[in-house]
Amino acid sequence: MISCAMKCVLAAGVMMILGVVACAAADMPVSAEIVEVPAERRDWGEVIGNVRVKFKDGHTEMWTKNGKCLHVLRSDSGLVGWSRYTRRNDHGEPVNNMLRVMISPEQWKDVKTDLFIEDWGFADGDTTVILKTRGRHGPSYIQRFLLKTGELLNETKGSGPHAATPDWAKPYADDQPETK
Numbered sequence: 001m002i003s004c005a006m007k008c009v010l011a012a013g014v015m016m017i018l019g020v021v022a023c024a025a026a027d028m029p030v031s032a033e034i035v036e037v038p039a040e041r042r043d044w045g046e047v048i049g050n051v052r053v054k055f056k057d058g059h060t061e062m063w064t065k066n067g068k069c070l071h072v073l074r075s076d077s078g079l080v081g082w083s084r085y086t087r088r089n090d091h092g093e094p095v096n097n098m099l100r101v102m103i104s105p106e107q108w109k110d111v112k113t114d115l116f117i118e119d120w121g122f123a124d125g126d127t128t129v130i131l132k133t134r135g136r137h138g139p140s141y142i143q144r145f146l147l148k149t150g151e152l153l154n155e156t157k158g159s160g161p162h163a164a165t166p167d168w169a170k171p172y173a174d175d176q177p178e179t180k
Contacts, residue, residue, distance in 0.1 A: 027105070029053045032080045037067035040094070046070055048094060051082050063102070070096050075122040079103065081129065083117040089136065099131060101147060111145050119172055132158055132172040142169040 037049040051063040051072050063080070072082040081101035085094035099111040099120060115133035118140060123130050129147055134140040140158030142165075145151065156166055162175045 028056045028078045029074055029080050030056050030078075032072045032074045032082075034069055034072050034082070035062070040067045042092065048085075051080070053080055068094070068096075070094070071117065071120060073121060075126045077126045079122065079126050081120070081122070083120065091136070093136070097133075099129060101129060103147075109147055109150055111150050113143070115141065121171070123168065128153065130168065130172060134158075140172075140174055142172045144168055 031054045033052055034047045034049045035052045036047045040048040048070055049067050050065060051069050052060055053063055053074075054060045064082075064084075066084075068086075069082045069084045072080065074080050079101055081099060083096040084098050084100060085096040086098055087095050089095050096117050097113045097115060099113075099117060100108055101111075102108045111129065111131065113131060113133050115135050117131055118134050119132040121130055122128075123144065127147055128144050130142060130144050132140055132142050142156050142158045143152055144154040146153055154166065154168065156169050158165075158169065158172060159174045162170065162173055162177055165173045165175075
């Protein structure tokens with residue numbers, strides 16, 4: 001038989017676990033967006049600014065302050081990532097060659113490329129990220145990185161024939177089949 005004191009200890013433990021689970025659920029991002037900084041946008045065609053994240057409990061947080069972010073995404077598991085530019089080229093265009101993914105409130109992973117990040121996304125159950133990059137002109141490249149380490153796993157040209165593109169890269173290929 002369980003004593004009254006044991007029941008109280010067990011109940012307190014269950015309540016503590018439920019509190020931790022509820023807190024973790026409240027800390028889960030449900031959306032993320034770029035809050036425009038007009039001075040950064042200039043005549044560039046995309047919104048450039050800071051990352052604002054909304055959480056399950058309704059509160060929002062600004063995760064960046066330098067206004068150099070583009071292409072924010074939230075994964076199904078709640079990871080949030082964005083590209084950011086580290087410099088402007090000779091034409092004044094932002095060279096967004098860095099991808100930052102928040103793994104937890106205290107941990108992030110940066111992936112840096114040499115070219116512009118044109119598009120990107122989470123893959124493989126949020127264990128990898130796929131980047132479509134391109135120079136100011138010319139062909140695109142598609143790269144898959146392991147999120148845990150930032151290691152480059154695969155790379156292919158994005159401008160080749162769709163049929164020859166590896167399955168993991170097809171959603172980012174330049175040559176997309178026509179849909180009816």
